[in-house]
Every structure is written in structure tokens, then in C-alpha cells.
Amino acid sequence: xxxxxxxxxxxxxxxxxxxxxxxxxxxxxxxxxxxxxxxxxxxxxxxxxxxxxxxxxxxxxxxxxxxxxxxxxxxxxxxxxxxxxxxxxxxxxxxxxxxxxxxxxxxxxxxxxxxxxxxxxxxxxxxxxxxxxxxxxxxxxxxxxxxxxxxxxxxxxxxxxxxxxxxxxxxxxxxxxxxxxxxxxxxxxxxxxxxxxxxxxxxxxxxxxxxxxxxxxxxxxxxxxxxxxxxxxxxxxxxxxxxxxxxxxxxxxxxxxxxxxxxxxxxxxxxxxxxxxxxxxxxxxxxxxxxxxxxxxxxxxxxxxxxxxxxxxxxxxxxxxxxxxxxxxxxxxxxxxxxxxxxxxxxxxxxxxxxxxxxxxxxxxxxxxxxxxxxxxxxxxxxxxxxxxxxxxxxxxxxxxxxxxxxxxxxxxxxxxxxxxxxxxxxxxxxxxxxxxxxxxxxxxxxxxxxxxxxxxxxxxxxxxx
Amino acid sequence: xxxxxxxxxxxxxxxxxxxxxxxxxxxxxxxxxxxxxxxxxxxxxxxxxxxxxxxxxxxxxxxxxxxxxxxxxxxxxxxxxxxxxxxxxxxxxxxxxxxxxxxxxxxxxxxxxxxxxxxxxxxxxxxxxxxxxxxxxxxxxxxxxxxxxxxxxxxxxxxxxxxxxxxxxxxxxxxxxxxxxxxxxxxxxxxxxxxxxxxxxxxxxxxxxxxxxxxxxxxxxxxxxxxxxxxxxxxxxxxxxxxxxxxxxxxxxxxxxxxxxxxxxxxxxxxxxxxxxxxxxxxxxxxxxxxxxxxxxxxxxxxxxxxxxxxxxxxxxxxxxxxxxxxxxxxxxxxxxxxxxxxxxxxxxxxxxxxxxxxxxxxxxxxxxxxxxxxxxxxxxxxxxxxxxxxxxxxxxxxxxxxxxxxxxxxxxxxxxxxxxxxxxxxxxxxxxxxxxxxxxxxxxxxxxxxxxxxxxxxxxxxxxx
Numbered sequence: 001x002x003x004x005x006x007x008x009x010x011x012x013x014x015x016x017x018x019x020x021x022x023x024x025x026x027x028x029x030x031x032x033x034x035x036x037x038x039x040x041x042x043x044x045x046x047x048x049x050x051x052x053x054x055x056x057x058x059x060x061x062x063x064x065x066x067x068x069x070x071x072x073x074x075x076x077x078x079x080x081x082x083x084x085x086x087x088x089x090x091x092x093x094x095x096x097x098x099x100x101x102x103x104x105x106x107x108x109x110x111x112x113x114x115x116x117x118x119x120x121x122x123x124x125x126x127x128x129x130x131x132x133x134x135x136x137x138x139x140x141x142x143x144x145x146x147x148x149x150x151x152x153x154x155x156x157x158x159x160x161x162x163x164x165x166x167x168x169x170x171x172x173x174x175x176x177x178x179x180x181x182x183x184x185x186x187x188x189x190x191x192x193x194x195x196x197x198x199x200x201x202x203x204x205x206x207x208x209x210x211x212x213x214x215x216x217x218x219x220x221x222x223x224x225x226x227x228x229x230x231x232x233x234x235x236x237x238x239x240x241x242x243x244x245x246x247x248x249x250x251x252x253x254x255x256x257x258x259x260x261x262x263x264x265x266x267x268x269x270x271x272x273x274x275x276x277x278x279x280x281x282x283x284x285x286x287x288x289x290x291x292x293x294x295x296x297x298x299x300x301x302x303x304x305x306x307x308x309x310x311x312x313x314x315x316x317x318x319x320x321x322x323x324x325x326x327x328x329x330x331x332x333x334x335x336x337x338x339x340x341x342x343x344x345x346x347x348x349x350x351x352x353x354x355x356x357x358x359x360x361x362x363x364x365x366x367x368x369x370x371x372x373x374x375x376x377x378x379x380x381x382x383x384x385x386x387x388x389x390x391x392x393x394x395x396x397x398x399x400x401x402x403x404x405x406x407x408x409x410x411x412x413x414x415x416x417x418x419x420x421x422x423x424x425x426x427x428x429x430x431x432x433x434x435x436x437x438x439x440x441x442x443x444x445x446x447x448x449x450x451x452x453x454x455x456x457x458x459x460x461x462x463x464x465x466x
Numbered sequence: 467x468x469x470x471x472x473x474x475x476x477x478x479x480x481x482x483x484x485x486x487x488x489x490x491x492x493x494x495x496x497x498x499x500x501x502x503x504x505x506x507x508x509x510x511x512x513x514x515x516x517x518x519x520x521x522x523x524x525x526x527x528x529x530x531x532x533x534x535x536x537x538x539x540x541x542x543x544x545x546x547x548x549x550x551x552x553x554x555x556x557x558x559x560x561x562x563x564x565x566x567x568x569x570x571x572x573x574x575x576x577x578x579x580x581x582x583x584x585x586x587x588x589x590x591x592x593x594x595x596x597x598x599x600x601x602x603x604x605x606x607x608x609x610x611x612x613x614x615x616x617x618x619x620x621x622x623x624x625x626x627x628x629x630x631x632x633x634x635x636x637x638x639x640x641x642x643x644x645x646x647x648x649x650x651x652x653x654x655x656x657x658x659x660x661x662x663x664x665x666x667x668x669x670x671x672x673x674x675x676x677x678x679x680x681x682x683x684x685x686x687x688x689x690x691x692x693x694x695x696x697x698x699x700x701x702x703x704x705x706x707x708x709x710x711x712x713x714x715x716x717x718x719x720x721x722x723x724x725x726x727x728x729x730x731x732x733x734x735x736x737x738x739x740x741x742x743x744x745x746x747x748x749x750x751x752x753x754x755x756x757x758x759x760x761x762x763x764x765x766x767x768x769x770x771x772x773x774x775x776x777x778x779x780x781x782x783x784x785x786x787x788x789x790x791x792x793x794x795x796x797x798x799x800x801x802x803x804x805x806x807x808x809x810x811x812x813x814x815x816x817x818x819x820x821x822x823x824x825x826x827x828x829x830x831x832x833x834x835x836x837x838x839x840x841x842x843x844x845x846x847x848x849x850x851x852x853x854x855x856x857x858x859x860x861x862x863x864x865x866x867x868x869x870x871x872x873x874x875x876x877x878x879x880x881x882x883x884x885x886x887x888x889x890x891x892x893x894x895x896x897x898x899x900x901x902x903x904x905x906x907x908x909x910x911x912x913x914x915x916x917x918x919x920x921x922x923x924x925x926x927x928x929x930x931x932x
Contacts, residue, residue: 335883337870417773
């Protein structure tokens, strides 16, 4: 064999070996390699130096990096060495366009806040374009903070769905129906017709779960609540509702309907495993049992409930009965941000001081509320909330060495008590990278800020002229 | 006049005009120009497009930019256009080296947390070098978050003073004295002798206020507390002490000394306007009156008190009686960070839900607790806590257009409810720039993290072998 022949054979052998390795390894859409994976699966597996393989937006494998690399190959790879990888966070309750009213008015009685500021500001400013601008701003803040799924209740929800889908974010989006004229629909019948069209339009979307959102038991009549339930049954649609947020609501419902809010809703056949109840501050043990039996999801909003002085929801009791209770920020007009890291931290601390027991709501449980239990609260736990084979790829990659995170001893403690929104580096939703190394890929941050500042001026002007 | 002559005259005229303008304008060490100044002075002046002139670490003028620029010139200028400028934040209570125990153990009963984790970890790890490494880490986190003054209580306080002065941070640093052997001093007499030397060494420093820190009324005997008071009188030194942090302490002191903690301390002549009392969770209305009469400063630590389930201090009552009550993070082993923005936000929200009134502790009052009232709590309000002529130049420059800050309606609301530590851009202490555009100038962030991770391994190893 002459040197040319032996060189040719070497090249041939090398090519065959490479091709063989490639055919042995399955080609996937995305590989996340390296870093520690906090899966939040049933066994709470934590994988050092892990890897995740994604095909068509779905996780096809989670395990040690070496194993994932030996089985899968991809042109799109994210090196997560030295980082921590968690399920995307789930914001269980917000009114996303209200981020444009962030800090408009604070430290007021609820009635004064609503009637002097929020209601007039909404009446004079909320259009479909306002809602779109606010949604983009809220989505940008949520992605930056590692939120991959959120549950909304507002007006023009079809526009919110459109903006959310374009940004690539997962959401349960409830169109508000209420017994008085609102920015998008002037009558109950119009609102119900809008909602039916909206739900049918979005019901097969991969990211958007369209829902109907009767505002609250005190703003929607019994007859209308029953209509909502019927529509939900017909369309198999989720129902988002505020329940028992304030003592006044609890007392008024009791006076008007003979039962406290959750019992009243249960009595009229409204509750089901499609319902997502926000707040649940004033609920009795019996009512917690009802939530569990009916499979109602609950969104606990500790910072909003504190700031508006509503009260403290009996979350430890709900958790002890295994109710699907997640965490929400509420609208940024009442919080004043969409930051789930602060919400976790506050929940864990608030329930300790209220119960008088520092063992109450430990860090792992708080993180569970922001991930897999939050997914249960939105009836989405089959598709998101943990990192495991078969689930959609909703993934957050966190820096783990910022000054506020040094030194490190325990994953859950660090996630809940030390990590900040700013430590979120990369965000993947449904297999699509929506933020890479803190750069938003599906939203234009500068344009969003410019739009927000245009609405800021309009809002100030509109309240000056009232 | 030929062209050369006229050109010469032009140059001469220009030079004379420039020199004349320069002689009219006073040359200063530093000018901060542009941006909105939230002064926190007595009239709560807010200056749009403002300016601050600094000479020898002291503010010589604060006002509209045009006025400052017409009167002063400097080679060192910071352009703060579009930013917000506030007094540096004041962390009223911490144990700074304990940042190395951040997240070591959480969600435990106080006794278990202390006896199984913190005390053994301290006994096996706390050396002067440990304290220096922890102090540098804590200082870096505090500067990044806009804290320019802090109050500490720990061991090897002389080393803490050395690191703090080198980093250019202002602090009241209390050497701990306690009725049992601790890492730096094995007997009471040794500790008192150390403290006297330490106070004499630092008493004329521009940044460091050396103090004596008897740990608490339940860990220091009555005779020893009286010795502390005598030393404080002799040296004119501040006294830092934990007071009435837990119900158990309140009950034990009442049983052993016949009075609740603050009354007991008052009865034995311990309280004065040099005392800084941390926590004050369990104090009666009478005791709040005593704090006011005696001029005792109080450090409220809402997040630590929540996480350890200690209770909620009667802060609205203290504020209504004009007690000098500031905010503190407590040590990062119990919080788990040194973030004053979250502490403000939590304080404002916690006291609303506890009082049931959303008007309680409005944003402006929370920001006051973190600045000028916090300075009063540390008996430093003559030199820091607000931006006004004559005070030391302790200045924070904030980004004001991060996604979490858009849109903007009200300064105090935005500072307390929307601004994060990460929005701090530039920090000036005593006229010296210690962070510029988020780059630490007096500390080496990488070296600090490397040191912290060496101690992390030692701490884990030391607890494994117990």
C-alpha cells in the first residue's frame, strides 16, 4: 500500500466512524448540557452535571450529561456548565397589561385606590393597543425573571393571547366577564359572545389556554356565574376567578347569599377541576376541603395581599391538605412587579411569622409552589412545572455565582432566599429560546419601553383632566 | 491690524475669558450632574436635573444642575442624566462576616439552627482571616446594593474595621462582648480590654465609628451591662445590643429581672442616646416611650424576624412616637442576603397586612427608614442619611429605566416597591467613588468569590466531622 492509499483508507475509516457515531446518536432540536438540574419531578431528583434533550418543544430525555451526550446530538446546544437549571416559574395570577399602571397610586384604602385611580385610569386609557403594549412590557419583565407560564385575567384577552403567543410564552388567559360595562364589552351578552369566539379561536394553540374569567362572586350574579359554568362545560375551558380576597367580600357574600364565598360557589355548582381561584384569603377549613375535593386550583398572592392589607391566606393548611396552591404576583398596579423570586421568598417568610413556626413553608415547598404545584393550580401539571421526559421544555438557566449567591450550601434555600430575578440567564419555553444570556429574543425591549412611556404620559394627562 | 495680529488677539481674549470663568467657578473634588435628586432633607426636596458638588468628602452644594455648574468646576464629573440620585442606604443591623454562612441551614427552630449549625460552624471556622474574607464579601454585596453605611456586631471587629475602611464604607462596628468564650476573646476581661484598645484605635477615623456590642440582656449579666455602660461613657462610644428579639427572651428577662427587656435595661441605667437596639419585637408602649425619651436608636429587621418566626415589631407605633427606627438585614445566615431594597419593600408590606390598613408605612416612610431615619437610629444623622450641604457625600445613583421600573409615576413608590439592588449603578461614600457603572473600585470581586468558596469547603468539612 502506497502512502496515498493508506491516507485514503485513514480518511475513509475516520468518516465511517464519525457517521456511525452520528447515526447511533439521535439528532434532536436542542441540547442543554452541563450545570445542575433541579428537576422538581416526583422524586425531587437533582442531577449534577446534567443534560436535557428537546424535540419538537418536548423534553425527550433528562439525565447525566455524559449519558445525554452519548445518546443525542444537536446543532443547537446551550452550555450550562456552572449554572443551575430549573423548571420555568409559574405566575398563577396577574392582570398583565396593568403593568402600565405600576406605581400609579399606592398606600391607599382599596376603595379610594380603585375609584380615584384605577377605575378612572382604566376607563380613559384601556384600548386594545394599550393592552398589547402592556402585555409586551409584562412579558418582557416575566421572561427576564424566569417566568415561563402565567395566568391572566383582563380585557381584550384575544389581543393578550396574540402578543403572548408571538413572544413564545405559555399562559392561561381568562377574558374578564363582569356585571357592568368594561373597556372591551359593554354588555354581558357581548362579553359572553366575545369569550366564546376567543376560546374557540385559541383552543388548539400549543402555548395559549384560553379561559373565561368571571371577575368575582360579588361582581357577577348567580345567574351569570351559572352561565359561565355552562360555557366552561360546553367548551371544556378553564375558569379564572377572584375568590374571598377581602373580609368585606366574605361578609357581603355571606349576607347576600347565606354562605361564605367558596361555599356559595360550590352550592351553585360553579366549582370544578377547571377552576383557578385567586387569593382565597378568607376560606375556612371546610372550604379548603371543598377545593381539594373539587380539584380547584388556588393562586396565593402574598405580596399583593400584604400591600392591600387584605389578609394572609391559610396556605399551610391548604398545603397540609395537598390543595393545588401556586403563587402569583397579581397585577403590577398592586405589587408592584411581576417578580416570582420575591413572591417565593415572601411566601416562605410570611407564613413563618404568621404561624409562629420557622419550620412552616420551607424553601423546597415554596419553590414547589412556584413550579410543579403552581402547574397543578393551573391544571397544566401534565405538560409543565417540572423537568422530566414527556413534558414541554419550559426551562430556566440561572447564574449561580453572583455576589448575593456566594457561598452556596443548599439548592432550595438558595433558589428561594438568595436568588434574584437578575440571576436568570437563559429562558426556554416550549423548546424555543426566548432569552439567551439575558438578551430577549422574541421581544424588542427598547420599543417596549418607548411604548410604555407614551402610555405613561397619556395616563398622567387623563387623570389630570378628570 | 493684520490677520496674524487679529488671530492673536482672538486667542488671547478666549484664554482670558476661559480663565476668568474658571476663577469665578470654584474648583471642587467631584461633581454629580444631571438626574433627579431625592434629597431626603427636612423639606423632602426633589430636584429635577440636579447637581451636587463635593469637597473633601463633604457636600458643599446641592441644587439645580445649571446653578451648580455655574458655581463649581471639577476634573471629576459623573453624568447622572436620566438617573435618580438618593442618599446611600443605611443597613442598621447585621453580622457581616456571617455572609459566609448564607443558607447553611434554614427553616429550623431557632435553638436547633443555633446549636446544630451556627454555633458549631462558628466555633470551628471563625478566625480573623475568616472574618476578613466574610467582611469583604458582605461589603461587596452591600456596595452593589447601594448601602453606604452599616451597623455591625461580631467578633474580631478590629479586622472588620480594617477591611471596611479599606473598602471605603461607613460603619458603626460593635465588638461583641458576651458571658461565654467566643472566637476572639476567651474571657470577659479579655473582651473588654480588646474593646477598649479597639475603640481608642479607631475613634478618630472618618468612616469607622467603633462601638461596644454586649450581645443581649439574656447573654450578658447585669454587672457586665453596667461595665459596658461605664466604658461607653468613658470613651463616648456607641453601644450596639439585641433587645427583645423573641418572646422567650421577653419572658425570661421578665422572670429573672422582674421587668421586660427594655424596662430592665432602663432601670439599670443602661439606655442612652448612644445605644442602638436591634429588633425590639417585644416592646410595650411604655418601652417605646422610653426609647424616645432616652434617644435610643432602633434597627427593625423585618425579613429576619419573619424567617425566624420571631414576631412583628410595633414599628407603626414607634414611628407615630417619632422613635429613631431604621431598617436592617440582620446577618445573611438568617435572611439570606444584605439587600436593603427588599427590606424596605417587606417592611412597607408587612406592617400593612399586620395593621389591616393599606395606608400604614407608606413608601416615603419606608424609604426614610432606610436613609435619614436610619441615620438617626445610628446617631449619624448629622453626617449622613440625606443629600444636603454640610453632610458627608454618601450618594447612590440609580438606573431608572430597567423593565421592572417602567413606567414611572412616583419617586418613593418606585424606590420602595419597584427598584431592585441591581438598579444601583454608581456608589459614592465620603466623596469617594466605590462603584462606578456597576464596577467595584475598592474591592476585587473575583478574589472575594474565590476566598468565599475556600471557606465554603472548610465549613462543610467542619460540620461533617462533628
